[in-house]
Amino acid sequence: MHRKSLITSLFIIAVVFAASIGVSAQAFIARGKVEMRQADGTVVPVEGAMIDVFRTDISLKGISAKTNKKGEYNIAGLTFGGVFIFAASAPGAAPDIIPDIKGSIERSFDFVLNAGDGKRLTMEEALALKTSGNYATSGSEAKLTPAQLKAQEEQQKKIAEVTAKNAKIQDVNKVIDSSVKEGNAAFQAKDYNTAITKYTEGITADPEYLGSAPILLNNRAVALRQRAIDRYNAFNKTKDAADQAAAKADLLASYDSGKASLALTAKASSADPEITNKLPQYKADANSAVREALRLLAKTKLDTTKMDELATLYDATIAAEPAPDKKTAFRMEMADVFRETGDCDKAVTTYNLILAEKPDDPDALAGAGLCTVNIGFNGDNKEKLQEGLNILQHFVDVAPDTHKLKADAKNTIEYLKTEQKLAPVKTTGKAPAKKKT
Numbered sequence: 001m002h003r004k005s006l007i008t009s010l011f012i013i014a015v016v017f018a019a020s021i022g023v024s025a026q027a028f029i030a031r032g033k034v035e036m037r038q039a040d041g042t043v044v045p046v047e048g049a050m051i052d053v054f055r056t057d058i059s060l061k062g063i064s065a066k067t068n069k070k071g072e073y074n075i076a077g078l079t080f081g082g083v084f085i086f087a088a089s090a091p092g093a094a095p096d097i098i099p100d101i102k103g104s105i106e107r108s109f110d111f112v113l114n115a116g117d118g119k120r121l122t123m124e125e126a127l128a129l130k131t132s133g134n135y136a137t138s139g140s141e142a143k144l145t146p147a148q149l150k151a152q153e154e155q156q157k158k159i160a161e162v163t164a165k166n167a168k169i170q171d172v173n174k175v176i177d178s179s180v181k182e183g184n185a186a187f188q189a190k191d192y193n194t195a196i197t198k199y200t201e202g203i204t205a206d207p208e209y210l211g212s213a214p215i216l217l218n219n220r221a222v223a224l225r226q227r228a229i230d231r232y233n234a235f236n237k238t239k240d241a242a243d244q245a246a247a248k249a250d251l252l253a254s255y256d257s258g259k260a261s262l263a264l265t266a267k268a269s270s271a272d273p274e275i276t277n278k279l280p281q282y283k284a285d286a287n288s289a290v291r292e293a294l295r296l297l298a299k300t301k302l303d304t305t306k307m308d309e310l311a312t313l314y315d316a317t318i319a320a321e322p323a324p325d326k327k328t329a330f331r332m333e334m335a336d337v338f339r340e341t342g343d344c345d346k347a348v349t350t351y352n353l354i355l356a357e358k359p360d361d362p363d364a365l366a367g368a369g370l371c372t373v374n375i376g377f378n379g380d381n382k383e384k385l386q387e388g389l390n391i392l393q394h395f396v397d398v399a400p401d402t403h404k405l406k407a408d409a410k411n412t413i414e415y416l417k418t419e420q421k422l423a424p425v426k427t428t429g430k431a432p433a434k435k436k437t
Contacts, residue, residue: 028078030101032109033071034088043112045071049090054123056100057083062123078103085130088113089120097121099130175205176212183219192227196220210268210275214282217261221289224254225296232300248302251293255306258289284320287313295337304341310334311346328354328361335367344371344378365395366405373412386425389416393424 034049049067053075060082065073078084082103089095094116098109121129129135179202186194199220207213228250235243265283268275294310297303314334321327331354338347351368354361369391376384392409399406416422 028080028103028107029074029076030078030086030107030109031072031074032111034067034073034090034111034113035071036090036093036113037115045069046090046093046113047071049073049088049093049111049113050120051075052087052089052121052123052126053078054085054087054126055079055082056085056127085123085126086111087121087126089118091118092116093118095119095121095129097126097129097135099126099135172205176202176216178202179205179216180212180219183216183223187219187223187226190226192223192230195223196227199223208264210264210279210282211272214261214265214279214286217257217264218282218285218289221254221257221261221286221293224250224257225289225292228254228296232296232302244302247300248297251297251302255290255293255297258286258293261286262290287317291317295333298337298341301341307337307341307343310337324357328358332363332367335364339367339371344374347371348375360394360398362395362399362403365391366399366403366409369395369409370405370412373416382420382422385416385420386422389413389422389424390426393426 030053032051034046034051035043036046037043045067047067047069049071051065051067051073053063053065055062063075063078065075067073080103084101084103086098086101086109087095088097088111090113092115093113096111096113098111101107101109179198179200183195183198183202186192186198199216202216203213203220228247231243231250232247234240235247262283265279265286268279291310291313294306294313298307298310311334314330318327318330318334321330331350335347335350335354338344338350348368348371351364351371354364355368358364369388371388372384372391373388375381376386376388389412392413395409396406396413399409413424417424
């Protein structure tokens with residue numbers, strides 16, 4: 001099945017392939033034999049007899065064939081549903097016709113010619129002979145055998161099924177096209193309720209079609225995530241538990257939509273090269289949708305039960321990312337999520353990967369310093385407190401005053417100096433080495 005229609009892209013919303021099936025032109029094969037009646041009444045096959053086929057329902061050039069030594073002929077490529085006259089002629093024979101042949105399934109049309117002048121009929125002459133009724137054959141199609149009748153019935157059933165499938169797919173295409181266009185327009189207008197509804201309509205119309213379902217699932221995940229952000233922001237203002245619950249529900253639904261897209265692309269098999277070429281992007285978008293939903297669930301403390309899955313997604317994303325700056329950005333995101341959810345050990349490990357390459361990165365220094373101090377407090381470990389103090393002092397030395405964590409870092413440094421009687425030691429500009437265990 002070939003399905004294709006271009007849809008305007010939006011955000012991660014990409015090209016959607018929607019479609020229709022056309023009923024291909026059906027053809028049938030005609031075969032038969034030509035014999036000549038002898039003076040004694042017997043019949044013999046005629047080699048080299050000419051079979052001319054004229055189509056009478058539309059104006060079309062005729063088709064011809066000759067018989068073999070056994071008097072047999074075979075004509076392929078006759079259009080299903082057409083109406084034809086078969087005309088037979090041979091040297092020393094009177095021409096004859098079989099009129100009103102309706103193209104359907106493979107058929108046999110036999111002629112028995114009488115002696116005559118050997119004339120070969122034109123289409124006009126064949127039509128005139130039909131009108132006169134003066135032809136030796138019965139004047140109607142050869143009767144179908146029971147097997148041929150059954151084959152014709154099955155053929156007609158198949159055509160009806162294809163026609164019905166065409167109509168259904170055309171209806172599905174309309175729904176998908178409409179859902180994408182209206183969903184995109186609503187998304188651009190920040191009407192996320194409508195966008196989610198429209199994308200869902202498109203998914204429901206054909207949930208398995210690789211040309212549209214993964215994209216619509218990813219688009220819906222983005223729209224759900226944006227609505228969740230709006231609802232969480234509302235919760236921060238109203239402190240209404242209903243807004244908080246709605247935000248969590250949207251993020252979980254966004255996660256589910258991305259997971260459904262991943263599941264669909266994982267089992268994908270398409271003969272369409274345009275779809276096959278886009279599958280890697282579909283998978284990347286789905287991974288992003290799942291990762292972002294989990295990140296926001298963790299960051300907002302709405303759900304921190306899937307941190308292992310989130311870490312695995314970040315590891316896969318970082319491994320697949322060729323650009324060093326983007327790798328660093330993903331590592332920073334992952335480290336920040338660990339810090340914000342209280343997993344300081346994993347946060348410090350990840351921050352240190354960044355500092356190993358960028359020793360003066362202020363974001364990594366701030367995160368690593370605060371987390372190391374926290375580890376020191378929790379474990380009553382003076383060495384960790386000193387290590388954290390050193391990192392925070394390095395951060396304060398290199399970070400701009402506008403950095404969002406600079407005030408926190410200064411307060412922590414002051415506390416460590418006055419209450420813990422510690423003094424910062426200037427670092428070498430490298431990430432602290434891990435202690436051997």
